[in-house]
Amino acid sequence: MNCSPQAAAYPAFLAEHFPPPPSLLAELLPLPDPEPDELAWQSRWFSGDFGRDFLTTSGSSVSIIDFGWWNHGAGPDFRDCVISIAGELRRGSIELDGEARDWDHHGHSTNPAYRDTVLHLQLSSHTKGEWFTRTDDHRLVPQVRLDLATPLGDFNTPAPPAAHPGRCLNIFRQLGPDKTLSILEAAARYRLERKSARLQRTAAIHGRDQALFQAFADALGYSRNRLPLTVLAQRLPLKFLLSRPDDSEALLFGVSGFLHGQAFDHADTPTRAWLRGLWDQWWRYRDTFAPGQPRLPLRWNLTGTRPLNHPQRRIATLQLLVKNWPSLRRLLQPATFREKALRTLAASLHHPYWDHHYTLQALPSAKPMALLGSNRLTEILANVCYPLLIAEHEPLWAAYQKIPAPTDNEKSRRAALRLFSGHPHLDQLTGKLWQQQALLQIYEDFCLTDHTNCAACPMPEQAARQS
Template sequence: MTPSAQRYADRRASSFAAARLREGPDLFPESTSVRPGSELAWQSRWFAGHFGRDFTSANGQAVRIVQFGWWNHGAGPDFRDCAVEIDGVLRKGSIELDLDAADWEGHGHAGNPAYEDVVLHLYLFEDTNATRFTRTAAHREIPQVRLDPGSVPPGAVSIPPARPGRCLPAIRQLPPDDWLTFMEDAARFRMDRKARRWLRVASVHGEDEAWWQGFADAFGYARNQLPMTVLSQRLPLRWLQKRLPDAEAILFGVAGFLDGSALSHGDEPTRQYLRGLWESWWRYRAEFAPGEPHAPITWTLSGTRPTNHPQRRTAALAVVAASWKRIRPFLSPAAFDSRKAIALLASLEHPYWCRHYTLASAQASRPLALIGRSRAAECMANLCFPILLSERPELWEDYVRIPAAPVSERLRRAGLRLFGSEAATSDAITRLWQQQALLQIYDDFCMQDASDCARCPFPEQLASSSS
């Protein structure tokens, strides 16, 4: 670990127990305006704090909301990374808000592992003649709180994704050079951690498989990183390389995308494309089709941009496999050139997927980049630079010149928390390395805090570092 990364690691370790540090999810809209009366409207009022913080559960427990978390508009519980005190015991997890107490069962949450971390179930209405319990798939009982609809004002509200934290004044008062040093320490720490993860995979499966799984993870974005990684693990690169003519079909089949429905409902280019895949897939179907003993890969589709649909990302992975002999030389420390590597990834094409968003979509009116320069640059920043920097320290100068990537929802929340506004964030964060540093700080401090900022040590650390 570099001295810079070690400085950040020491600061990080002194703030929270290392066992609690973890990655946060990546989802939150910039603002939310909703119709009164809908479930979204009640969720909006809840998140705005209109119901208050203190409640009594259905079985008489004292419930206090310490931290409202962030509002999840995708699959899974409604509010993530919350902190709730129940009879004085702090619990961290998710909160689900339903219109009716029966919706927990009616919506299938009871059997859905994605709801296993829910620590509080909120609802507004119930059948007083029925007694209902909220339980997870593991049969853990979840405290229930009935909210009083008459206790809040009517009408829709507009809510920012985050509010400024206590660290905002400390950041503003910190000398600019000190803040840049702190940011560099955080960025280097993040890179070092990614490199160590990659090295662990390489030690088990070899470097090529580690690169293969790394590309799959990068193509998965925040919502589908795990499914893409599982796909690359089930179909190792060395195995696919021996079956390149069939590789794309096998990837799509194992991913669960060859169910036959688009063969009859898709447009003519789609039907032709799928017929070609099926001509290969049928020979492997019995061995690899989702189902026992191969658990189906579960994809997250809600909230996913069309260009990031898992089917397009699977196609990109297939093209990487087919182009591996061209790509692999750029991944060696001696030959690595980020500009050439970005240009190569951005140039990869697919005759079908450069005109379609999904197997069910109509043909696009304009060509679509399979990977694109922005995603290619992020692959370099998140995968290649962290791994190669230890052997070529001078690559840091290339890394810090990479422009900022499109702002994710997690970056937007982090920027509002630390800088107070999107305009201030745009002024302060102009390079991709700064985005990575901001995410690391947000993960290590904001996401680990369970006091709604009140007891987070980050502001005091900043103040002491400048004294």
Template sequence: MTEKLLQYLWNFKVFKNFDFKDIEGNSVEILDFGKWNTNAGPDFLLGKIKINNLVLAGNIELHIKSSDWIFHHHSQDPNYQNIILHVVLEHDIEIEELKSSNISTLELKHFIDENVIHKYEKLADSTQFIPCQDIFNTDKIPVNFHEENILRKLQEKSVELEKSLEQYKNNFEAVLFHSLAYSFGLRVNAFIFKQIAESLDFTVINKIRQNEIQLEALLFGISGWLENPQDEQMQLWKREFDFVKAKFNISDLKFHPKFLRLRPPNFPTIRLSQLANLYHQHQGLFSKIIKIKNSDELIEIFKNVKASEYWDSHYNFANPSKIHQSKIVSKDFIELIILNTVLPLKYTYHKYHNEEAADETLEFYKIISPEKNSIIGNWKNLGFKIKTALESQSLIYHYKSFCEEKNCLNCSIGFKLLKEPSNV
């Protein structure tokens, strides 16, 4: 038993019965269990109880043992002056200050189903894909489970984006550029690509975007790749980078993208070239994206994006490849960008101005194809039929936010599984 589990049981009223009596034998009627407080201070605020026909309103504190009141140093803490009930799993010592203040102590150990504790401990000790794998079935999935996960994810992402918007003076175009750079970097180079993007004043991107060679040279130069040019094209990029660097007073700071464990199509050389091409093709990219109402139009913006001609025969500098082909962004990559960058930013932009922003954003998820990865494969093995990005994105988010962290007490599935009878 943990204090967090005890708080969970109190919050959701998971008890065998409610014929509570305090340690003095007085009947305790809980009129309001209070509001679960996840911040500093008492565990439950604004509770209401009735003891000996006297109704008391105030805060409720929970502990595994009565002595935890002392160990947690509540005695002199002003936050605990308005306690009306001390709830414990086990009463081990008398707390004189509570007794002298006529604050009752309620012991819960005889009111808790041992099966619930056993299930929780089994979840906490699990090493499987999801902690509840042995007792999981898809019938326990709550209504609107996927929609709620996506909206929770969008809201969390929106908070991050709002911080960036505040930093960059509400410049959505600049924040989109930073976010797209992050997505183009994929897992290995995401943060490095974002650092590259944020190291530049976005007005520079706008001023040179019509010259694709200069834009590409700028990104390559900041990556530290042009200091020793080895072929004619690299020499051209080097000259253009030196010109742009001097003209716009670009910092000498260099960032160094990684190649290790990447498939050639995902090499940072290819992805930065594609990013340059995207901005060469589209001026006011955010303005275009924000007006779009369906996924086909979104895909249309990205589908012709490709690395420059040099990369038709290269994956890295001065090292020609045997295969000659255009490095066009794939449909899977486009959908990844839409899911991870475009939709969160559209949601953030519209949520304060459009009451239907959430519903409209969810519709995009329902049309886009689901991702294919090990997490999705494991969910499928548990019986999920995953047909759209709404389901795949929801399950990836749920796994990372709840299952991987063993955050079962805050999980809507875990809530149902813990409450119901079981033989595990």
């Protein structure tokens, strides 16, 4: 997509001091040992974050024509893929491993289930010397080493810097609101267009609806369960769930691993009744989709998660989005999009069990709880709807600029404290969602990459040049 002038201004604003621009550095986090993060890399691969065109380790060009589907059972990670290698089309599976020798270490070379593998992806070059990926019938499989400098995205978030006013505080006061707002607008545009580019990349591979579905799942997983919810939406694609409307809830809860016997044994009567209904449907799929089947099961982060944000409630919300998908699709059209209509739809999402339960273990709450509350929906608007829709229909930028900032974003509060603490025009600079997004971008690009407690951060001097 073409960068708007405002969005282009932001990297230029940054580039003076950072080669390459720090907005990239913020994403190019040092890759830890790839093994524990293999699920995150698989998810990134399947979303198209690495692109579609590669060179094999022997120098042949390879393009991914079809990313296939995420395998639930034994065998390679992705099935029914189509690749073009040196101009020749091949259909088969794709396997992603930490490094080349894992192919042998994991027994794939003698396992007939891997016989149709057409591409072996690797995350590291730790394997010494030349290594041949070979199937059990002695066919060589082309290898591609993924570029680990490819943005990792937000699944790995660095530790936040101290929450205290930063060195740029005085500069922003001196600049005045108009010049500060123009810096914020450039940063907000830049952020929006990067989000949009990512959504469009996934849409080009899996279609617009699936890209939206994955992005909704990601946003519902915020902040501690983004990866498992995204992978859940990748392993159970929207089209598959829509084709089984009566079973989609059982599938989502079953594949997530929450339909286990223990949940039933310790449950109260309404929970047992609800679980029994799901089990009646889930047993037909269990052997195919059992949570232990993939080598990398979903790991839910349950500690420190607010009860309202418990992943079980988020999965219930995701299922309601599936149930209401035809309406959602109609609403998410660029030329006719009305935020109010989306808010009305969100407010209408009700579930007989989850309206009154925090988790499967919790006692019911007398007061109903919204499954998609106003703040969460605002985050979805900022991270999913507007990035996609503005790219398709620029006039929506004006509507986006009117959205008030949500009140529960800890990271943006921290950013506002560092940049604008005590600023006489604080409300004018931070009261809107787009301004909050701009602050987050600056925070990620400058505050999170600074390790000198502001001393060596170029932002104050850079901002001063705008005066």
